Amino acid sequence: xxxxxxxxxxxxxxxxxxxxxxxxxxxxxxxxxxxxxxxxxxxxxxxxxxxxxxxxxxxxxxxxxxxxxxxxxxxxxxxxxxxxxxxxxxxxxxxxxxxxxxxxxxxxxxxxxxxxxxxxxxxxxxxxxxxxxxxxxxxxxxxxxxxxxxxxxxxxxxxxxxxxxxxxxxxxxx
Amino acid sequence: xxxxxxxxxxxxxxxxxxxxxxxxxxxxxxxxxxxxxxxxxxxxxxxxxxxxxxxxxxxxxxxxxxxxxxxxxxxxxxxxxxxxxxxxxxxxxxxxxxxxxxxxxxxxxxxxxxxxxxxxxxxxxxxxxxxxxxxxxxxxxxxxxxxxxxxxxxxxxxxxxxxxxxxxxxxxxxxxxxxxxxxxxxxxxxxxxxxxxxxxxxxxxxxxxxxxxxxxxxxxxxxxxxxxxxxxxxxxxxxxxxxxxxxxxxxxxxxxxxxxxxxxxxxxxxxxxxxxxxxxxxxxxxxxxxxxxxxxxxxxxxxxxxxxxxxxxxxxxxxxxxxxxxxxxxxxxxxxxxxxxxxxxxxxxxxxxxxxxxxxxxxxxxxxxxxxxxxxxxxxxxxxxxxxxxxxxxxxxxxxxxxxxxxxxxxxxxxxxxxxxxxxxxxxxxxx
Ligand code: SF4
Numbered sequence: 001x002x003x004x005x006x007x008x009x010x011x012x013x014x015x016x017x018x019x020x021x022x023x024x025x026x027x028x029x030x031x032x033x034x035x036x037x038x039x040x041x042x043x044x045x046x047x048x049x050x051x052x053x054x055x056x057x058x059x060x061x062x063x064x065x066x067x068x069x070x071x072x073x074x075x076x077x078x079x080x081x082x083x084x085x086x087x088x089x090x091x092x093x094x095x096x097x098x099x100x101x102x103x104x105x106x107x108x109x110x111x112x113x114x115x116x117x118x119x120x121x122x123x124x125x126x127x128x129x130x131x132x133x134x135x136x137x138x139x140x141x142x143x144x145x146x147x148x149x150x151x152x153x154x155x156x157x158x159x160x161x162x163x164x165x166x167x168x169x170x171x172x173x174x
Numbered sequence: 175x176x177x178x179x180x181x182x183x184x185x186x187x188x189x190x191x192x193x194x195x196x197x198x199x200x201x202x203x204x205x206x207x208x209x210x211x212x213x214x215x216x217x218x219x220x221x222x223x224x225x226x227x228x229x230x231x232x233x234x235x236x237x238x239x240x241x242x243x244x245x246x247x248x249x250x251x252x253x254x255x256x257x258x259x260x261x262x263x264x265x266x267x268x269x270x271x272x273x274x275x276x277x278x279x280x281x282x283x284x285x286x287x288x289x290x291x292x293x294x295x296x297x298x299x300x301x302x303x304x305x306x307x308x309x310x311x312x313x314x315x316x317x318x319x320x321x322x323x324x325x326x327x328x329x330x331x332x333x334x335x336x337x338x339x340x341x342x343x344x345x346x347x348x349x350x351x352x353x354x355x356x357x358x359x360x361x362x363x364x365x366x367x368x369x370x371x372x373x374x375x376x377x378x379x380x381x382x383x384x385x386x387x388x389x390x391x392x393x394x395x396x397x398x399x400x401x402x403x404x405x406x407x408x409x410x411x412x413x414x415x416x417x418x419x420x421x422x423x424x425x426x427x428x429x430x431x432x433x434x435x436x437x438x439x440x441x442x443x444x445x446x447x448x449x450x451x452x453x454x455x456x457x458x459x460x461x462x463x464x465x466x467x468x469x470x471x472x473x474x475x476x477x478x479x480x481x482x483x484x485x486x487x488x489x490x491x492x493x494x495x496x497x498x499x500x501x502x503x504x505x506x507x508x509x510x511x512x513x514x515x516x517x518x519x520x521x522x523x524x525x526x527x528x529x530x531x532x533x534x535x536x537x538x539x540x541x542x543x544x545x546x547x548x549x550x551x552x553x554x555x556x557x558x559x560x561x562x563x564x565x566x567x568x569x570x571x572x573x574x575x576x577x578x579x580x581x582x583x584x585x586x587x588x589x590x591x592x593x594x595x596x597x598x599x600x601x602x603x604x605x606x
Binding site for chain 1: 189190192194198244246247249250253296298312313314315322360361364365394396547568569
């Protein structure tokens with residue numbers, strides 16, 4: 001199973017699309033590793049610089065409809081090769097969300113209120129998140145504050161995460 | 175309880191129900207192109223599973239960057255070519271016979287009502303125009319599809335959009351779908367299938383229906399679906415004539431995939447198109463839509479007519495009708511890419527290509543081309559393109575470029591004017 005705990009990157013916008021996550025011109029790459037420097041290259045957010053801000057992060061917290069647009073699995077791969085295996089948001093585009101779990105990664109949905117609260121408390125601080133898959137619990141910490149939020153994950157998605165992805169799962173089931 | 179089209183298709187293809195509403199369904203076709211398939215192929219090779227579930231159900235095309243533009247795209251083509259050969263995939267379309275995936279696969283008769291289809295391409299929803307369930311997936315789903323012939327989905331929820339009224343002159347399927355997306359929003363149909371019905375859809379050709387369904391994904395939809403009818407049968411007839419005694423028998427067979435009258439929908443939206451004006455997008459999201467009349471005068475640098483949305487023969491006819499006898503503005507670079515060789519050759523026979531060239535358009539081979547800024551027609555920083563494609567994301571056609579989506583008629587008129595404008599002024603000028 002992949003690692004889901006570590007430093008958090010906050011992306012404060014809805015509808016961040018796959019072209020912003022990994023621009024089409026890099027789709028000619030045929031190894032996942034080569035996508036590493038280009039993650040979020042075209043994302044324009046106040047004060048955000050992709051190379052500087054992605055470094056060392058493990059978790060992304062964002063808003064609604066994350067990963068809309070193209071079906072390119074290059075989007076989750078670009079996160080994966082940067083060590084980011086968990087994305088938390090209000091909602092996800094269908095294909096992106098499926099691609100995450102298919103790769104044994106996680107896309108977790110929280111309520112608008114919870115996401116709002118996390119942005120308010122943590123967005124400006126160095127934040128660390130621990131995902132406990134046994135207790136379905138996220139523990140989010142920054143200096144002097146700690147929040148606990150439970151999350152839900154379907155049985156099937158959990159099976160994909162535990163199997164390490166859909167290829168391994170499908171191969172043993174069908 | 176009654177069922178929707180997608181529910182009927184799922185129930186007839188169910189393989190497994192691993193948990194909750196997850197349905198693993200059997201696939202009738204797996205489509206592949208050179209951008210998203212090579213990584214799946216390489217992974218299958220690494221896993222020592224370089225096989226396909228059924229070579230006759232896998233259809234392959236090189237379309238995004240063709241001819242190859244550099245060593246990397248050449249390598250992608252090579253991987254696909256060699257894989258198709260060693261796995262005995264007959265339906266592989268290489269340069270000279272290739273065209274944009276969502277135009278060429280229907281044209282070759284690879285889609286049927288009631289089919290389940292996946293492809294590593296978000297606009298796979300196009301094929302729902304035939305009454306099929308067709309969904310874009312990522313590379314891992316594609317890989318499992320290739321290997322096992324199955325894919326997992328949530329049991330489908332459906333929104334029904336009823337399009338009635340009389341289509342005004344100068345208004346096309348593209349204007350309808352843009353305004354639908356404007357209403358639904360970019361995530362209004364996420365995780366849902368959209369059924370398009372009503373007298374407007376009944377009157378549309380298969381080409382027009384494909385334009386509608388093509389953009390379902392821009393509202394987040396898994397698939398757009400039109401009901402199979404005589405138009406569907408007529409389009410498919412040359413491929414199915416040996417299977418049925420006559421067209422009526424084919425229709426009767428396809429009608430088993432019509433929704434039940436008591437089918438349950440998440441939402442039913444009635445939409446009268448009678449007052450609809452030609453539509454255009456502004457900004458970087460496909461739901462940022464306005465009537466052309468409100469965007470008139472916006473300067474453009476390039477016009478692109480092509481793609482899986484609007485690169486079909488009808489689209490070229492409409493654009494050529496506007497362009498005929500006119501020259502495009504000196505400040506405009508016009509590019510037209512007929513979506514398949516068959517469309518190209520029909521456009522040649524009908525004299526359409528000559529009209530485009532006389533007007534000052536550059537004509538390319540069938541390819542995705544400028545649509546995704548990967549091969550030709552890339553925009554420079556700060557440039558603006560009037561485009562018949564389906565996506566206006568920031569950077570889509572080149573970093574720092576702006577894309578305005580519109581119908582072929584509006585794109586052609588804007589090419590002549592040098593700025594965004596409605597097609598009537600050229601048509602009415604000709605009528606005088
Ligand atoms: S024409 Fe554009 S949208 Fe259609 S398949 Fe090609 S790249 Fe994708």
